[in-house]
Amino acid sequence: MNIKTYTQSNREAWNEVNPIHQKHNPINLKEAFQAIGFSTLDEHITDTFRRLGLQGKRVAQLCCNNGRELLSLVNLGAQSGTGFDISDHVIEEAKELAETSGLPCTFVRTDVYDIDSTHINQYDLLYISIGALTWLPDLHKFFGIASTLLKKDGMLVIYEMHPLLNMLAMEDEPEFEDPLKIAFSYFKSDPWIANTGIDYVGNTTYESQTNYSFSHTLASIFNAVIQSGINITEYEEHPHDISCIYDHVEKEEKLPMSYTLIGKKS
Template sequence: MDMPSAEQAITSNKDAWDASAHLHKGTATWNTLLKSVADAEFSCLDATLTGLLESVGIAGKDVVQLCCNNGRESLSLFSLGARSVVGVDQSGAFLQQARELAEASPYGPEFVETDIHHLPERLLGRFDVALVTIGAMNWMPDVALFMRHVASTLKPGGTLVIYETHPFLEMFDPLAANPMLPASSYFQRDPFVLQSSIVYEGQAEEAGPTSYWYVHTLGSVVSGAIAAQLRITHLQEYPHSNREELYDKYEHQPAQLPLCFTLTATKAHA
């Protein structure tokens, strides 16, 4: 199979997310979320990310979340004292959901529809903290280029915070006959080609537009941050899963796999 160009993959991924958005509404999860965001203390962030953001310090800060999806994590940042929050995503359909959640909340985040590779000038050099969470980088054909665009949103001295699935976990297929046997190479560069709707566990899958899922090694993530003139200040790997429940089977193994990681990096002062 011929692999798409980076531009083709980015467009295909946007189309796939837009086409899948309706599957995320009308569910018990959505209805609960819509009610929960009315609480000023609402947060969907787990203890790992909450603790990291508290240590970085976002109280009184201007924060951007890149690839914010339906905005639930962006809204959660206000409970940690963020002064302002901007969520960026290329899926207009998901940002419509983000705005609906924001209307139900006491806060006023801004949501910007754009591909991260074409950020509007008003977002450049504006933020104290840039947040990237689970699954964002895997839709990006070039992680070093992604890092440069993320870094461009930060003020001098600003901090990038990443909380991601560990790329080592991408070697395993939780639905395989033997889910503990590596199913793909850690060094695979061609993307996984997906042809089903993008849904979370517990929702019915259906055929959907083709999308492309890229696995970037931990080394390529770190090198990409360094090449973007960011100074790595923290990198930690964890044995817990921050993916769907399907991946919980990889926790608590006698020979434990690394399942997720956090990274912070600071933009140099001018």
């Protein structure tokens, strides 16, 4: 299948699940973002952005979901934010959050492979967070577009799940025997195909729109970033889980669970 077949199906799946996420979200984000300095970001990535500097920076986030992380960055001091996501429903929620909070954020409903040229060379910081890369069938095309959004010397920040976790079965999967037992190939090239829902907030299952996700090796991520014209300046692996689905593996304290990659546009 071509890219559009994958991304359009995923668009429908995310439109389907976001009302479920809203129902199970333990935080009233509309109220929370009216507080000065409120943030949904964890301590690690907050410290990372503060070290890089947020003041006066224009920030973009690709696959921004309902905008909570981008709004957090602006609430922590960024000049403005622009978020892009394929889901109509999450973008509507993000726009409502921006309006009620008064934070200078703009949200664009688009396939990230179709971001228009008005955004070229516009941003000082580009953020990609947990759960974004797995939905992307072509990393080289994605990072090629991402690189064009950055100004010269602009910074890319990725805070993602470690690809090693894609080798492990979830507790409710038939392949599961032990938290650390390898069940799948690290080099899996065909997509994961699912239709039991993507409710990682309430952990419910339902008969859902078929959705497609993809395993990417660290090498494929690094090469796609480098070949886009972004130089990797930092890479760090972490023992903590940011996916909300691998806490049973984190308890083993034996594998890298997440990573931070920072790059600079040459």
